[in-house]
Amino acid sequence: MRSRQIIRQVLLLVGGIIMLMPFIWMISTSLEQGGLQNYVEAWTRVPFGTYFLNTLLVTSLTLIGVLITSSLAAYSFGTMEYPGRDKLFLLFLSTMMVPQPVYLAPSYVLLAKLGWVDTYLALIVPWITNVFSIFLLRQHFMTLPKSLYEAARLDGCSRFGYLWRVALPLSKSVIATIMLFNVIGSWNSFMWPLVVTHSEKLRVLQVGLSYFNQEQSSNYQLLMAASTFSILPLLLLFLLAQKHLVASYSRSGLKD
Secondary structure, three states: OOOHHHHHHHHHHHHHHHHHHHHHHHHHHOOOOOOOOOHHHHHOOHHHHHHHHHHHHHHHHHHHHHHHHHHHHHHHHHEEEOOOHHHHHHHHHHHHHHHHHHHHHHHHHHHHOOOOOOHHHHHHHHHOOHHHHHHHHHHHOOOOOHHHHHHHOOOOOOHHHHHHHHHHHHHHHHHHHHHHHHHHHHHHOOHHHHOOOOHHHOOOOHHHHHHHHHHHOOOOHHHHHHHHHHHHHHHHOOOHHHHHHHHHHHHOHHHH
């Protein structure tokens, strides 16, 4: 038994080192020749400050929308009973199987008719609903004892009051996971912002990084410096939220 644990720990250590190698190479390359000056030069070559602000704005507003819509939809699918509930939920889940290139062109046509192309609305509104977030929160709501709802009703609590005062406070780990996934998704979004925006003032980080890559294709030090400060916020966020991530998976029944 002891030998199995040692082998397991060694394998995990080796796997961790292998996963860290690309990050180590990226940081070491960014510090070659110019050192920290590479970061300053990469930051000033293009308006990365604008790209970061746009990304923070889009990510924040999208996250707020996802939390609101996911909470309400998951509460409906997980705790309320009405005809066609399960079929409607399966229909929601089926949309996850549709790849983005399939609906990219129709979505662009719709946004063009609404006059939203090359605006913040095009970057935010289509993504304020996330099916996986609804699924994850629904799974958690279904594990809450019905006695909690009955006790809340006896105290005069409405359905929305139960959601706000009881269900959501008991779902902090799941909400943290939803926040983490959606922040990563918004932060790394590339194809959609590239298609629906044209002006530089609306570029998000990944699109700006792509243009920077084309301009500095041979300057690996600057490329790695820009990549490092672009990915650093996500790494810090993941380290802060990993405990909640594991807890939410175990509580929602998704852990092996």
